Amino acid sequence: MARPRSFDEQDLLETVMEAFWRRGYSATTYRGIELITGVGIRSLANTFGEKDELFLTVLASYRGRVSRNLDKMFASPSIDSIVRFFERISSPSDEEDPRRNGCLMVNTVFEIDKPTAAVNREIAQYRDLFRSVFIESLESDQILDPEIRADFLIGALWGAFSQIRLARDPTSAKSISTVVVEVLDGWRSPVPPKHSVT
Amino acid sequence: MARPRSFDEQDLLETVMEAFWRRGYSATTYRGIELITGVGIRSLANTFGEKDELFLTVLASYRGRVSRNLDKMFASPSIDSIVRFFERISSPSDEEDPRRNGCLMVNTVFEIDKPTAAVNREIAQYRDLFRSVFIESLESDQILDPEIRADFLIGALWGAFSQIRLARDPTSAKSISTVVVEVLDGWRSPVPPKHSVT
DNA sequence: CATTTATTGCAACTAGTGTTGTAAAATCGA
């Protein structure tokens, strides 16, 4: 009936995600997006609404992408899956994050002063993605206290993201990963921890 | 010879530190500091210079405080010192961070888009504080690969700060700490890791 | 080809922030 959009929404979301990921929410301006994408401010606003709505859309898209990856990597959850996961994120050639921006969600936790309820929900859901697959994996190998150990793994993971973000380099994350793998090996049957950590 | 300051520089730095710590660099405005402290913008600028200089002064002050604490806690460095340290930061009543703002330096890593060289130096020095005491402690108990394990501990620590910042609550940090302590116990002599992790 | 309708480009508006100039106020020493 009328004039169609001159850009593809998904493509644009990818570009915008890259910007938020690298520079953060504040430093990514609407006018900057206009320059990068070539799409006018007015069209952006028409399509995605205000800046925080666009950001929320990007977060959801990011979470979807990670979720699909985790589904693949933890198709048969086990300690081995976790090991492979940690080896991957600390790999010198991580195709998921070649620019070493760390993790968009973790970055957001620290950057936004007073996150909206929607943003908080998004981050909580994101964190739960990892918690679920970690717990599943630990349970499938009959590790004691899977929740506590899953929280530990999340901590190590977010710590690794911190170091990647800090140095834009996975070297330190590699050390973290190495020791985490050693710890995971120590948890394996038939030599599980002697007693519950609680 | 002339009119003296109506405020104490150290007191004011403490107040400003609290603000930067809680809300971050951007969200802490010069005018906001005026409201909190009662000290006029002009006086602030006269005393501390521009905003980024004030921030840098705050970072240095924060590092000094942490450094003094670490000196006390690691007076005789050992695995036990590390254990006590992790128990402390995940304690439900951490008097160093009652407001659960996490760590000012870690927060800064994520918040600032393009940190100045001075800020980067400050953060690197801060990180090295922990790295040094961890390495010293591990060496004193003859643990293999102290550097790699120190990097792991920093990762776990920063991960714990992430979770504290996320939930403004040390519950998840407690889990991290619990498992870290278990791991540290596993490293102790006379049952050290069988072989190097490298 | 004309009409319809969403898209687009431009510019303006508003709000907020770091910064600075200027003059009044306040304090200490002589």
Added chain:
DNA sequence: TCGATTTTACAACACTAGTTGCAATAAATG
């Protein structure tokens, strides 16, 4: 008390960013 000198209050300035109004534009339908 007076003068020197710093601090302080007030306001203005410059700049940036998000947002919005409006008219021109372009494509799809009949």
